[in-house]
Amino acid sequence: MNGVDTPPGRPRLPGHVLVVGAGLAAVTLCGALREGGFPGRLTIVGDEPRLPYDRPPLSKQYLAGERELADIALQLPDWYHTHAIDLRLGTPVVMLDPAAGRVELADGKALAADAIVLATGGRARRLTVPGCESARALRTRADAQVLRDALAPGAHVLVVGAGLIGAEVAATASGRGCHVVLVDPNALPLQQAIGPPAARALHAQHAAHGVHVVCGSVVAVESGRAVLTTGEHVPADVIVAGIGITVNTELAQAAGLEVDNGVLVDAGMRTSAANVYAIGDVARIASAPHRSEHWDNARRTAQAAARSLLGLPPQNPPAPWFWTDRYGTHFEMAGHYHPRARPVQRGDIETGQGTVFYLRGSRCVGAVSLDRPLDVRAAQRLIDRNVDVEAAQLADEDVDLRKLLKPRA
């Protein structure tokens, strides 16, 4: 393999970058490399047969039947052609040889590359209680298709797990006229992640929309009924588990890469093996406290890896951000929640529209918001730019938050 010559002072670029996985991280990486002037070969190898698609709509508009596969494509088919990306779909990678810069595909072919990027994502965790073999999960387009066909009006749907995916599925199913039971062992799901006021605001939506919320778990499923730890027996024509993912680290592990709740990477997304990178859900930045599974993280880690591959230094990561849409409302969070951070309310998140900013000293460290996304836009910039703020200004709805970002005269 040959590297591409670059101007003096810049390291040699890899001649061929191969990405294992074909989700958001993979597509973002290839786009960022081309945008950065990468002239070499780009290959994406994915195990799913379809053109790369965006996953967030799978639990929302796609599941509701409002959008089709073509509507949720990550890029239009022509994009791969104009960006000279060799897209190999429906062919899982079964072996990674970092030293040789080589992968083997399930169809027996082998591909060599100067840099290999693992963007293998994760797979949905399955329910393991007795009798639940028919329980569905929601991770892929195929999962969503099966589920969408099953969510007929009047169907009894049991959703296990009231985190992001489970809550969105419950909302979509309820919107389709299903009878929904939502079970979670936490009395207030997401509380640790988004703080109590936002968690209360979101969780209360379920009951308000006629979803039967149970604090507990499933013991067993018998002849179309689920037995819950509360002793309740609930009818369950359809069971959906939204209980998290298991990351696809097998290739990395078998290749001897360092793996610990994800493939360990540095700030430039380099794994422990030379010329092997990891991005998206499967990657865990070793110096960070958690591994992120959010959409925005997939993009940002891809952009960070692109910088590394282009020979550029890492940038400071911006505040993390995610959203969830349910029952016609739009929730967003930027930054982090910390139980000791000072909450500052703007509007009232628990009675409709509002934002809670979290402050440590004079700095905003996080914000959660229901139907006020511009407050979160402001918070992201307050966090990223280390702006000193006063709680009274954040709480005062007459203060234009954009003005807080302007350098003071």
Place this chain on the structure above:
Amino acid sequence: MSDQQPVDVCAAEEIEDGGMRTVPARETGWSDAITIFRDGDAYYALDDTCPHEKASLGEGWLENGEIECPVHQSRFSVATGAVACPPALRNARAHRVEVLGGRVVLSPGRLPGDVG
């Protein structure tokens, strides 16, 4: 080209620098509301509905010549409507807007560079 008449929107200074104003479809006859953006002395106009999912760009965040959708953070150049950041894949429709005699005049359906 369009046979739609130019619309006198407001006085130029009524839109503050960095600000925007959304003109409802019924006032322009265009198929969508149109949002006018001011950046310094320049004015730009785009279809208000985000090409990605239903959201109003006029409720977005304007910075560095780009409008960021309030819902999923897609960004568009306000000058051309070109996508600067996904998830949107399709550009926003840009319209010609100019300041004539201190008034902001919008020409729905005409492209920004479309003179005459």
